[in-house]
Amino acid sequence: MLLAICGTISKVLHSPLWSVAPGISTKLEELPAMHYWIREFRLKCRKSSPESHELLFHLWTSPVYMPLMLNLKNLHTFVAVGPKLWTGATTNTFLSKTHTTLFRTLSKLHTLRELVFKDWSVDLLILRPFLICPPQLYSITFVDGFALDTPNTVQFSIPTSVPSPFLNNLTFVHEVPKLQHILPPDSLQSLHSLRLFYLALWGTTDAISFLLKNSSKSLRSFVFETKPAPQYPQWRTQQAINTLFDSWDMSQMVALRSLQVNVTATNKMTVAILERARTLPIEELTLNVKLRNERRDFRRHDLADVDDVFRGTGFQSLRFIRMVCVEAPGLTQAWEKMQELLPYLSARMRGIIRVDIIDYPH
Structure with a gap:
């Protein structure tokens, strides 16, 4: 179906694609101006099957x-x-016949400008041309999907005529693909915004290190939100942190x-x-604060190490702090709880703090 909003036509395709493509082409022939109206194209597959997964490839090669x-x-x-589906045999068979066409079309x-993968599992081999070939691509988002780093019997190189993007x-929710295997490092040197939401730190440090x-040196906006990993002992969490900072010098930001x-x-x-950010020229700081765990409300000593970071003379460039309280009963109660949990931060930054309330976002 076609959806027109503020002059933008968005196309949502439901499997099977081949049943609707001729109708779209006919509409475009009848009204050539539509070629310029369509700014967003959505490929949505409801069924988890090899045929639905191959739609992503056929769209650019058939x-x-x-x-x-x-x-x-x-x-x-x-x-x-969607859907979360992958078959290695299908990937290799398909790409062995179509990779040249895929590179040429995407180029x-x-x-x-923007690619979004949501609830989609895709092999790194497939992902590579999508990230590298579009010449003006500047934004990539992965939401609840992942790229599989699996052995393939067929390997393909990007044509030398294709420059690095x-x-x-870059935005990732829940998973970070192992982009270090497919993305040229110099393609990240122009990055202004990196958003990492609700990631499991353990097992992803290599991919995160590559990005950071x-x-x-170029990042202007950085979101780093990790999810608790109670299944891991604290020493493993600390080991992951040490591994990350061994390769990432935050003072370069x-x-x-x-x-x-x-x-x-x-x-x-x-x-x-936060300890390493104290000397950086940060002007806006957002703290997503969860007020309780599954067992009890947090107390002052639970967040004391966070509050202690704001002692001393750090964060001299701060002009605005947004404290987002997750699942708080009301603004007044949220502010009172912030003063209880983070008393030093609340007192020192009182004039520039704004408190908001959100439902748990992840």
């Missing part, structure tokens, strides 16, 4: 659908939604102006980041 995609003269955003998408925004090590972290009673990573 002689039926490829002309349709290349005729979208103002395509800005491509969104792929012609001069208006494509200059990425500006190659983008630190000289352009950073906005930082967002989450605060819980067991989040040692937050304290480690």
